[in-house]
Every structure is written in structure tokens, then in C-alpha cells.
Amino acid sequence: MSSVVIHYGELALKGRNRSWFIQTLVRNVRAALVDLRVSRIAAVVGRIVVTFESADDWGEIASRLSCIPGIGNFALAEQLQADVGLIGDAVVAGIAGRQAQSFRVLARRADKRFPVPSPQIEREIGGRVQQATGWRVDLSNPEYVIRVEVLTHEAYLFLDRMPGACGLPVGTGAKVMALLSGGIDSPVAAWRLIRRGCRTHFVHFHSYPVLSNASQDKARELVRTLTRYQLSSRLHLVAFAGIQQQVLVAVPPPLRVVIYRRMMLRIAQELARRSGAHALVTGDAVGQVASQTVDNMAVVGAVSALPVLRPLVGMDKDEITRDARSIGTYATSILPDEDCCTLFMPRSPATRALPAAVERAERAFDVAGLLTEAVEQVVTERYRFPSVRAPLPSLSSL
Numbered sequence: 001m002s003s004v005v006i007h008y009g010e011l012a013l014k015g016r017n018r019s020w021f022i023q024t025l026v027r028n029v030r031a032a033l034v035d036l037r038v039s040r041i042a043a044v045v046g047r048i049v050v051t052f053e054s055a056d057d058w059g060e061i062a063s064r065l066s067c068i069p070g071i072g073n074f075a076l077a078e079q080l081q082a083d084v085g086l087i088g089d090a091v092v093a094g095i096a097g098r099q100a101q102s103f104r105v106l107a108r109r110a111d112k113r114f115p116v117p118s119p120q121i122e123r124e125i126g127g128r129v130q131q132a133t134g135w136r137v138d139l140s141n142p143e144y145v146i147r148v149e150v151l152t153h154e155a156y157l158f159l160d161r162m163p164g165a166c167g168l169p170v171g172t173g174a175k176v177m178a179l180l181s182g183g184i185d186s187p188v189a190a191w192r193l194i195r196r197g198c199r200t201h202f203v204h205f206h207s208y209p210v211l212s213n214a215s216q217d218k219a220r221e222l223v224r225t226l227t228r229y230q231l232s233s234r235l236h237l238v239a240f241a242g243i244q245q246q247v248l249v250a251v252p253p254p255l256r257v258v259i260y261r262r263m264m265l266r267i268a269q270e271l272a273r274r275s276g277a278h279a280l281v282t283g284d285a286v287g288q289v290a291s292q293t294v295d296n297m298a299v300v301g302a303v304s305a306l307p308v309l310r311p312l313v314g315m316d317k318d319e320i321t322r323d324a325r326s327i328g329t330y331a332t333s334i335l336p337d338e339d340c341c342t343l344f345m346p347r348s349p350a351t352r353a354l355p356a357a358v359e360r361a362e363r364a365f366d367v368a369g370l371l372t373e374a375v376e377q378v379v380t381e382r383y384r385f386p387s388v389r390a391p392l393p394s395l396s397s398l
Ligand code: ATP
Pocket: 178, 179, 180, 181, 182, 183, 184, 185, 186, 187, 203, 204, 205, 206, 264, 281, 282, 283, 284, 288, 289, 291, 292, 339, 340, 341
């Protein structure tokens, strides 16, 4: 048997809703590990303890837990009896063979009934480590931190602590609908909302069959990656070529991008309404491309009665790219595709589309009819992580 001790991130600060946040996190951790040999998941005095059967699963467990929002940090932990002498023995055995110049012991007593106060636990165990290794004690900037936590009946020793995704457990925020292109930005925008606890549905607009279905495949792959963070997702695929062709015929080139985006938002809003989502999410950042000005964001956002969340609005491309790499979407985002907007993109989009001009241009085609048609033809796919297959039916039931 091995244990992982999970510490909450920001959630530790939540007041009255704290137990609901914790229950949601426990449920998400359980779902993330459902196909692994886990014997117990329990919330105990301010942390979650996961007990699993085989040490071989640790790598997989660590990789899954590192994606779950709401976890501040976690560590493979040795479970011990709450006895300072025994904990000292385990520490000395656990660090055998490790190299360090300096160290400190950090002890926490979650149950104040334990008779030895934390500073004394630290001193006693620190003394044993020093004796066994000769390492120097450095309280302010140690190379190596040995952590001990004493709960009511048991104690945990952690030698390596791993950072969690932080944020809040998925399910504690509102449901939202993210507009997912095949680019670098929108998957990062969606992930930022997932990490704030919002269950995120996705909508992708494609130009198949005018263009290949490469953009749909990219969107699917991006959703697969993002599903590691929220465990289940829905992707709505919307055929957009018909709308683009109408805009191409009816609208002067500088206004086209803004009008494509307004159509996307109208459709996304209707899909959001049907799935109970309370906001739309896009990957816009001010000034990143010519059409992403504050004025254009206002004209585009004006068609949506739901709030349009733009979590990347003030970020630089370098910062967004760094996030994309760390969440694992970057490699997919840079694959070549034929994004629906590259084909129909004018050479110089308006940087300041005026609302009156945009509304006049939209009178040249049937906005409501195209919206209804697009929504009627939407194709919805469901994704799960881990994708556990149901057991095969036994022969007798066939
Ligand atoms: P991204 O890297 O996300 O494609 P971008 O910098 O290329 O963003 P734009 O092409 O101007 O920006 O698109 C702005 C936002 O509009 C995107 O971040 C995305 O949320 C949405 N969007 C654009 N194209 C599509 C599409 N084909 N399907 C769904 N959403 C889209």
C-alpha cells in the first residue's frame, strides 16, 4: 500500500462553501483515478489521502493528479505511526543515498492533541538527519525540505512534493462555452476557465467540405488534451462555410472578420443556452492580430447577451505560448490546417468597425435563418478521460 497526500490550493481559503469545494475535489480525484488500483480516497483534516495498491501506478497517478484543478500540491507519502522516534527512523531510512548541502525539517501538527509541538518535532528529526548525513541545517533557503505531518492516529512523511494545477475544482464554477479554433490561444483561454472551476463545453466552426477536415481533427485532439483537466467534455462542430460564402458575397472586405465573429458568437450563444452555459470564452488578446482591437471586441461582443470572457486579453504571445506548451496543446495547435478564417480572410480587416456600418452590412443577408440552420446541423461529440471501456459482456448474456 502506498499513499498520496493532496493539499488544497486556494480552496483552503474558502469560507462557508469549503466542504462543498472539498467534496467536489474528492469526486474529481476519484473520477481521474477510476481505472487504477486505488483502495481509498478520504478527506482527512485539511487534506485528501489517496491509498493505492501498487507502487507501479505512482507515475500515472502523479501525471493525472498534476492536471486536476483545486490541488495545490501533492506528494507520495509514507504512512507511519504518530511517534517521533519512529518517524525519525523512517526519515533516516528514506533519505539514504540522497545528496544535499543543506536541509530543513518542516513539521505540521494537524491534531493539536499530539503532545509534541511542531518545533520540537523539527528539532528532534533534524538532529537525527544531521547525525546520519552531516548536512547543514538551513531554515531560510534549504536545498532539501523534509516534510512531516502528524494527524490524529497516523503521521505522513513526504520527501518529494509536486506542484498541483492550483485553481478551483471543476464543477464549483458556472458552465461556460469556449470558442475553440485550431490556434494557440483559444485552448489556453479554455484551460484558464477550466482551472477556475468552470465546466467548459467547446464549439468549433469549420469549413468542411469547402476545406479539408484538418481543423476538425485538430479541435478534437485539443479537446482530448483539455479533457485531462476536466475529465469530460462536449465538442460542438458547426459547419460555417455556407455562412462565410454569404458574407463573402454580401459584405465589403474590411468588415468580414468582424461579421464572421459576430455570427460565431450568435451561434455559440444559442448552443450555450441549450446546454445551460452562462458565458462564452474566446482567445482574443488586445492587438495580437489587426482585427483584435478593443473597438472590434466591443462590436463583436455586442451580439451576445451572455458575458464574453477573454481570459488572455492582456497577455503577450510569449506568455500564452508558454502556457500552451505546459498544458500540452501547443504541438497540436501548430500543426498546419486550413482554418475557416484563413481562406475567407480579407487582406486588411477593419481595426475599428463601426457598429452602424456592421449592422447595415448584416442586413444584406439572412442572419436569423443562417443561425437557425447552423444550430440545427450541429454535430456534438463527447469525450472522457480516462476513457474506461465497459467490461465485455459475458458469453451467457449474449
Ligand atoms: P486562436 O489562436 O485561438 O485561433 P487567434 O489569435 O488566431 O486565436 P482570431 O483568429 O482572431 O484569434 O480568433 C479570435 C477568437 O475567436 C479565437 O481565440 C477563438 O476563441 C474564436 N475563433 C476564431 N476562429 C474560430 C473557429 N474556427 N472556431 C471556433 N472559434 C474560433
